[in-house]
Amino acid sequence: MADSDNNRENSRDNQGPRRPNNYRRRRFNKFKSKKFNAERNKNDINPNDNRVLVPSNKSVSVVIPLLNEEESLKELSVKLEDVLTKLNCGYEVIFVDDGSTDRSFDRISEIHGKNNKFKCIKLRRNYGKSAALAAGFKAAKGDFIFTMDADLQDDPDEIPELLKMLLSGYDLVSGWKKIRYDPFIKRNTSKIFNYVTSKLSGIRLHDFNCGIKGYKKDVAKSLKVYGEMHRYLPALAHLQGFKVTEKIVKHHPRKFGKTKFGASRFINGFLDVLTVVFTNKYIKKPLHLFGVLGMLSFFGGFIITLYLTLLKFVEGESISNRPLFLVGVGFIIVGVQFFSLGLIAEIITKQGAHEEDFLIEKTL
Numbered sequence: 006m007a008d009s010d011n012n013r014e015n016s017r018d019n020q021g022p023r024r025p026n027n028y029r030r031r032r033f034n035k036f037k038s039k040k041f042n043a044e045r046n047k048n049d050i051n052p053n054d055n056r057v058l059v060p061s062n063k064s065v066s067v068v069i070p071l072l073n074e075e076e077s078l079k080e081l082s083v084k085l086e087d088v089l090t091k092l093n094c095g096y097e098v099i100f101v102d103d104g105s106t107d108r109s110f111d112r113i114s115e116i117h118g119k120n121n122k123f124k125c126i127k128l129r130r131n132y133g134k135s136a137a138l139a140a141g142f143k144a145a146k147g148d149f150i151f152t153m154d155a156d157l158q159d160d161p162d163e164i165p166e167l168l169k170m171l172l173s174g175y176d177l178v179s180g181w182k183k184i185r186y187d188p189f190i191k192r193n194t195s196k197i198f199n200y201v202t203s204k205l206s207g208i209r210l211h212d213f214n215c216g217i218k219g220y221k222k223d224v225a226k227s228l229k230v231y232g233e234m235h236r237y238l239p240a241l242a243h244l245q246g247f248k249v250t251e252k253i254v255k256h257h258p259r260k261f262g263k264t265k266f267g268a269s270r271f272i273n274g275f276l277d278v279l280t281v282v283f284t285n286k287y288i289k290k291p292l293h294l295f296g297v298l299g300m301l302s303f304f305g306g307f308i309i310t311l312y313l314t315l316l317k318f319v320e321g322e323s324i325s326n327r328p329l330f331l332v333g334v335g336f337i338i339v340g341v342q343f344f345s346l347g348l349i350a351e352i353i354t355k356q357g358a359h360e361e362d363f364l365i366e367k368t369l
Contacts, residue, residue, distance in 0.1 A: 057092060057165045057172070064095035065168070066147030070137035071155035073105045076261035078112040082123055084161045092165065098123045100155070101141045104131035139230040150225045154216035158186070160255040167219035167252060176224045176247035179239045180215035180254035198236070201275070205282045206240035210251050213239050217254055233273055237281045244285040289354060295347030303340025309333030 059065070067085060071078075082098070089096040100113050102125060113125040126140050138152060149171055153159040163180065170178045185192060195214065203209050214236040224247050228238060243249045287294040310333040313324040324330045 057168050059092050059094040059168070059172075061094070063148040064097070064146065065089065065092060065164075066096070066145035066150045067098045067164070068101065068138065068141030068145055068150060068152045069098065069155050070101045070103055070134050070141065070152075071105065071109060072103045072131060073107045073109060074155040074261070075105075075107045075109045075112050077155055077157045078109060078116065081155060081157055081161070082116045082120075086120060086123075088161045088164055092168070095147075096122060097145070097147060099141050099144055100125040101137040102127040103134065103137040104128050133233065135230045135232055135235040138235050142225045142228070142230065145222075145225065148222050150220045150222060152216065152218050152220075157260050158257050159217040160257060163217055163252075163254045164219070167217070170250065170252060171219050171221055174248065175250050176221050177239060177242045177249045178219040179210055179212065179249065179251045180217040181210070181212040181251045182215055182256040183211070183253045185256045186258040198275075198278070202237060202240055202278050202281075205278055206237070206243060208240060208243040208249055210239055210249075212251065213237055215254070232280070233277045234281065237278060240278075240281055241285065244281070291350035291354060292347035295343045295350065299340045299343030299345075299347060301340070302336050302343060306333045306336025306338075306340060309336065 067089070069081075078100075085098055089098070100123070102110050102113065110125065110127050113123070116123045117125065124144075126144060128137065128140065141152070142150065149168055151164055151167065153161070159180070167178045167180075187195075195212070199211055199213055202213050218238065220242075224242055227245065228241055230238065234241065239249050239251075283294070309329060313327065313330050313333065316322045317324050
């Protein structure tokens, strides 16, 4: 027995100095840590991974309005399928054919035959982009709804990043084509529109009309999209109290077809932004707008006529033949008309106000 103990001691001496206990403890803890991280990474996403962790009970919808884009649809569907599959959640893609005269619907039918998650709503004629988006929003079933154009200028790879921002707490994320490949006129008129819209709506965005956007479901379902209001959806959402932001997105040159931008949109755009502001700020209180305009006009006319009256009595000058007198009287008349119009609008609003138009965020 003593000999075996001596042999063990000699063996230890031959192996060199013993490792301290704390070294063995660190090695064991490091092994446990690696094992724990391996188990955790089976279910969690690597922090350096670009994938998005979507709750298992949530789904995504992509709404794509289009007009005569048959050449780009196949390539677009392949890219979308690749991106949306990696999200590991339910998804659907809704093409809205806004009265195309080419074979766009046939192309979508072929795509649907291969993957029934790609769907299509075909409108009987060309109603416009706002109507197409309204139809898509109505049909969308996803908890997060994304819109993009079908011309391949919007990049489907931006969808996961927009989704991250929606999951972080924003209600609407609008794309910003900081570097854009559009005609000169379109680029510069857009800058004017964006500046005016920012000033009037109270939210600072660089690209209100960017095709690619992300919405939470309740935002998309609450927006009333008609006429040409699709350009100002972020402003409409902001004026309704939703949390809106923007993200720089990639923009590609157009590969097929031609732009649908026309000169008429330059004038219509300014009229639409006035509609957005009026219908959201003053639709329930029109006297606040017309009353203020009426008071300013009336006050301006009153000051002019008062000045002319003082000239007549102090210096004895005739005022009936002076153009300024007619201007003053005209301002007074216009002021009274504005104020009367505001009162009539208030009466109409009160008669039609059966219930309040408001949105509830949460209840306890």
